[in-house]
Amino acid sequence: MEETTLRLIERVKQGDRDAFAALVDLYKEGAFLVAFRVLRDRMEAEDATQEAFIRVFTKIESYNAQWKFRTWLYRIVTNVSIDRLRKKRPDYSLDAEMSGTEGLTLYSQLESKEQLPEDQVVDSEQRSAVGDAIAALPEKYRIPLVLKYIEDLSLKEISEMIDLPVATVKTRIHRGREALKKHFGTR
């Protein structure tokens, strides 16, 4: 796969759009998962992935083959996603269609006493006990931890993606797991 990737990149550097399409097809699912894990919202994640790929296309010249392409791409995806995460923050319209649903607006949620609109937004990452517990983690633990569980990324790759030393990444993943375990242990 690495060799195919390098060949495609060479062609993309010459402006070959078909080669770029092939490159997108090879890596899009993984890239999307990274964005989704960070943003926890399907549509936001899709937009972020799209933005990241466009950056890849315009910056392909600066790609250095010493990096694994996957790492380089995921790094861009992570950065775009974190930027969006920070910009995002509530400004929800009741009329807006909720992401991950079809034709469902927040109005439809007002009847229900059990579920507040805020929870409904979180809901786009299908509700699960672990999902909720992860959402409650501080960002600095949450992001390394969720990245760890994508395609078995190594600590080194994660450290390159988020610009932190391997030791820090490791500590944060451990703290994250520990917090989750405590959360469940008290039940």
Add this chain to the structure above:
Amino acid sequence: MTREHVNERIQDYLDHNQPPEDFKQLEAELREANAMDDFEEYRLLDAQLRTLPKPKLSADFTSRVLAQLPEQVDTSNVTPLRKPSRFGGKMKQYPLLAAASIFMLLSVGSLGGYMTQEDKDLSYTNIPGIVAENGEVVVPKGVTVNQDLYVEGGNVRIEGKVNGDVMTVDGTAYTASAGNVTGEIKEIDQLFERVWYGIKRIFD
């Protein structure tokens, strides 16, 4: 082993994606430290993290990305496969000159069709050694031209060598192999571009 230490051991184990060689030993240590429950809890958590939902991308994702790509990539440090037409670019770069050239075009147009008449004839820089046959100018093998070559109203075939630019109007330049022409190959096939070339010469 302290509790802290036990936890680190378990977590290190989880960080690696394959069971380590000393898995049996780890188990024994944990049993001894009475930490098997912790271990199970961590393993359960690990399994849950592995099975977090993995949504699929929309089917049209790739085509949407392609549709959003910028028209022009920054290819400043890329060798283009083919020399792009420099006239289109210059048009945008110098709108004033473009306007002037359109003015020129109109005035030339009003002068009548004298130029279109001329286009049919083959004319070229007269350099000893080059031949014209069947409406085509040929730089034969072994012939070296040490100046710019200008051919109008026909194709040019370069089998020898040209130490200079090759310029064709209403024709195409064919080279037997790359590097036969040390200068640039310019193909101009429109009256307008020809007028433009004239203007460019004045400004250069």
